[in-house]
């Protein structure tokens with residue numbers, strides 16, 4: 166059993182030393198979170214990136230987050246991953262979180278592919294023995310061959326991506342968090358990656374995916390939430406939410 170429970174979760178980003186022209190631009194912007202003046206400090210504005218976020222996800226829930234740029238989708242994923250702490254509200258996570266963001270955690274360009282996999286595994290709380298068992302899978306899927314033993318500063322960006330993807334998808338995800346799916350390198354790798362991704366998602370108990378692709382949301386999710394300026398405007402069935410988002414975009 167896994168569960169994610171959020172009750173009135175709020176996240177603020179205070180911005181110090183905002184110049185007058187920048188503050189004016191922030192207040193006039195069409196995208197982003199809700200921006201508030203700080204009553205006490207004149208040179209400070211507060212971006213209310215998430216306001217009163219409340220929802221519960223249980224086993225089998227695959228939630229797609231949709232909304233304009235700066236609506237709060239990535240911030241919400243990062244709160245779920247424990248990267249940002251809410252300023253108020255309650256967050257209950259029951260299950261192992263696997264964040265599948267753009268890169269490996271703790272990535273060091275001077276370390277080899279193998280060393281980076283070990284660091285990332287330890288950061289994910291895996292035992293040495295468990296890491297040893299996933300290394301052959303990472304070697305085989307990434308097809309990096311001899312490069313696995315070289316510092317990753319010698320890799321192309323697509324090769325780093327292969328390593329990160331092969332590692333992340335070798336895990337057994339409880340609660341899977343994804344930003345925009347993940348880029349997948351060259352055409353042949355992209356095809357293999359799509360298949361592996363499908364199996365990987367199938368193994369996870371809960372998925373939260375932030376994406377601007379309706380196609381991705383439809384193919385991976387069974388629920389969706391429409392975010393606007395840090396709020397959840399609506400949550401429910403994927404088709405209904407995508408329709409509401411489309412109406413919102415065309416009203417703007």
Ligand SMILES: Nc1ncnc2c1ncn2[C@@H]1O[C@H](COP(=O)(O)OP(=O)(O)OP(=O)(O)O)[C@@H](O)[C@H]1O
Nearest residue numbers: 178197198212214233234235236237238239240241
């Ligand atoms: N580290 C930060 N410092 C200050 N403000 C931030 C920070 N991270 C995000 N924000 C602000 O929080 C708000 C929400 O941003 P977030 O990245 O969560 O949006 P998003 O919905 O993921 O957008 P996109 O679709 O463009 O990726 C925005 O107004 C953004 O400017």
